[in-house]
Amino acid sequence: MVKVFVPRDSTALSLGADRTAKAIQAEADKRGVDIELVRNGSRGLFWLEPLVEVETTEGRVAFAPVKTKDVTGLFDANFTDALSSEAQAHALHLGLTEDLDWMKKQQRLTFARIGVTDPVSLDDYIAHDGYKGLHNALNLSGEEIVQAVTDSGLRGRGGAAFPTGIKWNTVLGAPADQKYIVCNADEGDSGTFSDRMVMEDDPFVLIEGMTIAGLAVGATQGYIYLRSEYPHSLAILNEAISKAYAADYLGDDIQGSGKAFHLEVRRAAGAYVCGEETSLLESLEGKRGLVRFKPPLPAIEGLFGKPTVVNNVISLATVPIILDKGAQYYADYGMGRSRGTLPIQLAGNIKQGGLVELAFGVTLRELLYDYGGGSASGRPIRAVQVGGPLGAYLPESQFDTPVDYESFQKLWAVLGHGGIVAFDDTVDMSKMARYAFEFCTIESCGKCTPCRIGSVRGTEVMDKITSGEDNTKESHAKNIQVLRDLSDTMINGSLCAMGGMTPFPVISALNHFPEDFEPKNKAKVTSE
Amino acid sequence: MSTTLSATDLTKIEAHIAAHIGVPGGLTPLMHAIQDDIGYIPEEIYPQVSKAMALSVAEVHGFVTFYHHFRTHPVGKHVLQICRAESCQAMGSEQLETDIKTKYGVDYHETTKDGELTILPVYCLGNCACSPAVMLDDDVHGRVDMGVIEEIVSEVTNHG
Ligand SMILES: Cc1cc2nc3c(=O)[nH]c(=O)nc-3n(C[C@H](O)[C@H](O)[C@H](O)COP(=O)(O)O)c2cc1C
Numbered sequence: 001m002v003k004v005f006v007p008r009d010s011t012a013l014s015l016g017a018d019r020t021a022k023a024i025q026a027e028a029d030k031r032g033v034d035i036e037l038v039r040n041g042s043r044g045l046f047w048l049e050p051l052v053e054v055e056t057t058e059g060r061v062a063f064a065p066v067k068t069k070d071v072t073g074l075f076d077a078n079f080t081d082a083l084s085s086e087a088q089a090h091a092l093h094l095g096l097t098e099d100l101d102w103m104k105k106q107q108r109l110t111f112a113r114i115g116v117t118d119p120v121s122l123d124d125y126i127a128h129d130g131y132k133g134l135h136n137a138l139n140l141s142g143e144e145i146v147q148a149v150t151d152s153g154l155r156g157r158g159g160a161a162f163p164t165g166i167k168w169n170t171v172l173g174a175p176a177d178q179k180y181i182v183c184n185a186d187e188g189d190s191g192t193f194s195d196r197m198v199m200e201d202d203p204f205v206l207i208e209g210m211t212i213a214g215l216a217v218g219a220t221q222g223y224i225y226l227r228s229e230y231p232h233s234l235a236i237l238n239e240a241i242s243k244a245y246a247a248d249y250l251g252d253d254i255q256g257s258g259k260a261f262h263l264e265v266r267r268a269a270g271a272y273v274c275g276e277e278t279s280l281l282e283s284l285e286g287k288r289g290l291v292r293f294k295p296p297l298p299a300i301e302g303l304f305g306k307p308t309v310v311n312n313v314i315s316l317a318t319v320p321i322i323l324d325k326g327a328q329y330y331a332d333y334g335m336g337r338s339r340g341t342l343p344i345q346l347a348g349n350i351k352q353g354g355l356v357e358l359a360f361g362v363t364l365r366e367l368l369y370d371y372g373g374g375s376a377s378g379r380p381i382r383a384v385q386v387g388g389p390l391g392a393y394l395p396e397s398q399f400d401t402p403v404d405y406e407s408f409q410k411l412w413a414v415l416g417h418g419g420i421v422a423f424d425d426t427v428d429m430s431k432m433a434r435y436a437f438e439f440c441t442i443e444s445c446g447k448c449t450p451c452r453i454g455s456v457r458g459t460e461v462m463d464k465i466t467s468g469e470d471n472t473k474e475s476h477a478k479n480i481q482v483l484r485d486l487s488d489t490m491i492n493g494s495l496c497a498m499g500g501m502t503p504f505p506v507i508s509a510l511n512h513f514p515e516d517f518e519p520k521n522k523a524k525v526t527s528e
Numbered sequence: 529m530s531t532t533l534s535a536t537d538l539t540k541i542e543a544h545i546a547a548h549i550g551v552p553g554g555l556t557p558l559m560h561a562i563q564d565d566i567g568y569i570p571e572e573i574y575p576q577v578s579k580a581m582a583l584s585v586a587e588v589h590g591f592v593t594f595y596h597h598f599r600t601h602p603v604g605k606h607v608l609q610i611c612r613a614e615s616c617q618a619m620g621s622e623q624l625e626t627d628i629k630t631k632y633g634v635d636y637h638e639t640t641k642d643g644e645l646t647i648l649p650v651y652c653l654g655n656c657a658c659s660p661a662v663m664l665d666d667d668v669h670g671r672v673d674m675g676v677i678e679e680i681v682s683e684v685t686n687h688g
Pocket residue numbers: 155156157158159160161162164184185186187188189272273274275276277278310311312313315316496497498
């Protein structure tokens with residue numbers, strides 16, 4: 001019996017993977033070919049989904065993209081014997097997956113199993129080094145676990161890049177009858193899907209990471225705050241959680257250690273700002289997601305007023321490999337103060353979109369061209385937005401910037417959650433600037449004026465600037481100044497980064513692409 | 529307030545309320561349970577919810593209006609969410625939004641006259657490597673154009 005893999009990741013499904021899987025099973029049944037159909041996660045070569053793999057003695061062989069109409073042809077070419085010359089001659093045959101250029105140079109640590117295993121098979125997880133980190137952690141004290149995470153250099157992957165070990169240490173040192181681990185799975189940034197992939201394609205690694213976090217700080221209850229836009233993630237997480245309970249990887253007595261950790265998924269309700277950690281906690285408490293004043297830090301007074309670790313999915317999913325292979329192993333990757341690897345997401349107008357995990361230090365240019373293959377439209381890439389809707393736009397002249405928190409900071413930009421959205425030369429950057437304000441208006445929690453009112457003002461000023469309604473050079477210059485002043489007010493006067501960083505995309509667009517901020521009807525501009 | 533709720537819906541809602549009393553932070557899961565089950569959150573049940581969750585009616589109202597996901601009116605049999613965020617914009621979602629609105633004769637938050645289809649804006653579906661993306665009911669579709677939209681919509685509705 002030969003194993004045939006067809007991904008069940010949302011993006012693969014969005015391109016017809018379910019239909020492909022059904023067609024393959026039906027054709028195999030019809031022809032009496034004995035196959036075991038495995039619904040794995042995605043390898044992250046999303047431009048090639050549905051990417052079907054066939055197991056061989058040499059490794060897995062990829063055929064892609066496989067649509068239902070290709071299925072009979074593949075069977076005609078005997079693709080289930082993927083090393084046969086007929087199969088190799090098939091137009092969709094790509095060779096060994098591991099040898100594909102896209103895969104070969106990646107450094108997959110957090111994503112080691114993703115696309116390889118059946119996401120909801122606990123046996124598969126364990127057979128691929130799963131739960132080794134937890135078993136090590138069960139023999140360590142809380143202090144020792146926290147030390148390992150600190151030594152690894154891991155910084156939060158949700159956006160703010162705060163050292164995870166230091167956060168955990170605060171919670172560990174806060175005495176309380178109850179503590180919580182909260183996983184921020186709100187993943188609202190456009191251009192990002194790495195959290196989703198972890199949850200759909202390797203949910204046990206997140207469960208393991210959260211369990212280790214619980215052991216480290218003395219928390220016995222965890223919540224995954226999952227965005228409502230991810231129904232597939234919800235189903236897969238719940239299936240994995242119930243399997244983990246059944247096998248004593250969750251519950252009152254984890255692997256006979258006498259230690260407890262419970263885990264539950266809670267659905268968000270479509271508010272971007274609830275990705276901000278204190279807004280998230282309010283939402284988890286069943287309230288409107290109004291951002292809280294800090295201090296107190298959530299690490300001291302978090303969920304229901306108790307010490308709480310709030311971490312991003314990727315931060316938590318990276319903990320198991322650190323506890324398995326050691327802090328130094330992880331810290332050996334990376335550059336400067338950015339240690340380890342980052343799962344980078346290539347999106348927008350890009351030919352080869354998908355997931356690339358690499359050590360910090362790779363440049364935007366390598367990502368956009370060596371991995372991404374340039375734009376999808378074939379036109380020049382004019383700008384990229386990195387780090388979601390609150391991230392700056394970078395022009396071509398900055399494409400040699402390495403992926404590193406500090407290098408981005410120097411450019412007044414952010415890495416955020418590692419999403420890169422490419423735009424070709426048809427983009428109108430003044431529209432993108434206006435959209436940044438519009439998005440802030442829609443998503444503002446409303447607690448502070450610079451954000452709530454400033455964002456509305458921002459769209460109005462943008463309309464004035466581009467409409468050519470104020471048609472003198474002086475009034476245009478004045479409007480640009482208003483835009484800059486407004487941005488300063490938002491940066492300095494907002495309670496959280498929603499209002500405080502909306503100016504990043506706006507001002508970077510203005511600085512790098514001033515030509516797009518000219519009035520649209522140029523003929524009208526006079527110099528009175 | 530209009531009472532459009534059927535007795536069966538009311539019974540269902542009461543069961544959901546009962547199941548969420550005492551659940552920490554239970555208001556969010558309760559509202560999800562109600563909306564998943566009957567399609568929206570009827571304002572006429574706020575008094576019952578507020579009593580069970582020890583909140584004021586104003587607090588329940590404030591809660592529901594804060595979240596984009598929750599709605600206080602029924603939607604069509606099928607819901608098409610169109611992604612408006614940056615990555616999809618980079619791949620022409622703006623034109624797609626216009627074309628969809630024209631084709632089905634509805635704006636955002638509106639339902640076709642036959643009650644079959646509601647369209648809603650959404651800000652990222654996590655499918656950004658294959659933009660533009662939409663979600664029809666619970667299924668995401670990537671790299672869509674009007675051809676794909678018409679095909680998937682016609683599979684579930686009477687709209688050709
Ligand atoms: C408006 C806003 C939205 C955010 N959205 C997310 C999000 O979707 N996911 C996330 O992990 N962090 C998000 N953050 C960052 C969180 O506040 C917080 O820093 C993070 O969850 C901490 O986890 P980490 O240290 O593991 O990164 C957001 C912040 C702001 C201001």
